[in-house]
Amino acid sequence: MAKEPVRVLVTGAAGQIGYALVPMIARGVMLGADQPVILHMLDIPPAAEALNGVKMELLDAAFPLLKGIVATTDVVEACTGVSVAVMVGGFPRKDGMERKDVMSKNVSIYKSQASALEAHAAPSCKVLVVANPANTNALILKEFAPSIPEKNITCLTRLDHNRALGQIAEKLNVQVTDVRNAIIWGNHSSTQYPDVNHATVKTPSGEKPVRELVADDEWLNTEFISTVQQRGAAIIKARKQSSALSAASSACDHIRDWVLGTPEGTYVSMGVYSDGSYGVPAGLIYSFPVTCSGGEWTIVQGLPIDEFSRKKMDATAQELSEEKTLAYSCLN
Ligand SMILES: NC(=O)c1ccc[n+]([C@@H]2O[C@H](COP(=O)([O-])OP(=O)(O)OC[C@H]3O[C@@H](n4cnc5c(N)ncnc54)[C@H](O)[C@@H]3O)[C@@H](O)[C@H]2O)c1
Numbered sequence: 637m638a639k640e641p642v643r644v645l646v647t648g649a650a651g652q653i654g655y656a657l658v659p660m661i662a663r664g665v666m667l668g669a670d671q672p673v674i675l676h677m678l679d680i681p682p683a684a685e686a687l688n689g690v691k692m693e694l695l696d697a698a699f700p701l702l703k704g705i706v707a708t709t710d711v712v713e714a715c716t717g718v719s720v721a722v723m724v725g726g727f728p729r730k731d732g733m734e735r736k737d738v739m740s741k742n743v744s745i746y747k748s749q750a751s752a753l754e755a756h757a758a759p760s761c762k763v764l765v766v767a768n769p770a771n772t773n774a775l776i777l778k779e780f781a782p783s784i785p786e787k788n789i790t791c792l793t794r795l796d797h798n799r800a801l802g803q804i805a806e807k808l809n810v811q812v813t814d815v816r817n818a819i820i821w822g823n824h825s826s827t828q829y830p831d832v833n834h835a836t837v838k839t840p841s842g843e844k845p846v847r848e849l850v851a852d853d854e855w856l857n858t859e860f861i862s863t864v865q866q867r868g869a870a871i872i873k874a875r876k877q878s879s880a881l882s883a884a885s886s887a888c889d890h891i892r893d894w895v896l897g898t899p900e901g902t903y904v905s906m907g908v909y910s911d912g913s914y915g916v917p918a919g920l921i922y923s924f925p926v927t928c929s930g931g932e933w934t935i936v937q938g939l940p941i942d943e944f945s946r947k948k949m950d951a952t953a954q955e956l957s958e959e960k961t962l963a964y965s966c967l968n
């Protein structure tokens with residue numbers, strides 16, 4: 637019997653990531669090749685015409701899994717009945733704007749969209765925040781949607797995770813699918829800590845640690861980390877726009893693994909509400925290694941953390957605490 641369609645919200649759907657993301661969702665990349673979807677696309681009135689253009693293209697593409705399209709500038713209509721919400725909409729930094737100005741615009745958007753989701757989304761709605769500052773927007777959304785279970789509110793660090801796998805695959809000249817269990821700790825910002833201490837590569841003679849195969853701790857502890865941390869900025873420099881196709885693809889990976897589960901023995905990185913694991917202060921949205929099963933993520937426990945990692949994990953937690961304080965000061 638055919639499955640019932642799932643309603644998927646994409647905010648900021650007329651933007652660059654939205655344009656890359658909605659066809660992926662309509663093709664089944666996010667929820668599976670047998671899962672029909674109804675796309676809910678939200679943007680703001682100045683982007684309404686462009687949003688309608690995206691709707692026209694979705695119709696023109698005749699996606700077999702796409703059972704309906706809601707394209708709207710009304711946040712209540714957009715949120716009604718959705719089971720997955722991908723929050724891409726936000727205010728980009730413009731010339732001359734301070735970090736606090738951007739934070740102030742975005743946290744007030746996330747505060748009001750939290751209320752709309754809480755009141756109108758499906759009770760089990762899974763939320764992924766992509767828009768920057770992603771961790772802090774997700775935290776504000778969580779705080780202002782107290783009836784949505786905290787486990788249902790996450791932010792995107794899968795792009796950073798995939799970037800780390802990609803860098804290792806390039807370095808070792810292996811397939812990216814043979815590399816697994818890199819970890820992104822902390823903030824989706826340049827303080828994130830990409831950690832390969834537990835990562836492995838599948839080789840003809842079995843699974844080997846990345847550190848052993850790379851055999852260059854100096855590179856792993858410096859250039860590798862800064863390349864992943866700075867990759868977003870490098871894309872902006874090259875494209876004059878921020879990453880879009882890789883962000884959209886990683887958002888699909890995040891939701892797919894969350895809903896359908898991670899492969900046995902594989903963990904992925906997700907920004908989730910900290911419960912104090914690994915000494916990370918509770919009450920932050922922090923990126924951890926997780927496994928997913930039955931529609932729930934679980935933080936991978938018990939990984940040994942060396943002193944080098946500890947310092948980097950603490951530094952990114954510190955930045956998130958500061959962002960949290962700044963976000964609250966913007967809401968006052
Ligand atoms: N977490 C990640 O890995 C990651 C990666 C890349 C980009 N990003 C972030 O994703 C966000 C989107 O990037 P983009 O390149 O698509 O930007 P964009 O400017 O092309 O698109 C953003 C869209 O959001 C819309 N928007 C603004 N306010 C809105 C609101 N209140 N409700 C609904 N829509 C609203 C805009 O009209 C625009 O269409 C940015 O914040 C970017 O920094 C995050």
Ligand SMILES: O=C(O)C[C@H](O)C(=O)O
Pocket residue numbers: 768795867868869871878879
């Ligand atoms: O938009 C940015 O600042 C960069 C983006 O978050 C990215 O990681 O590509």
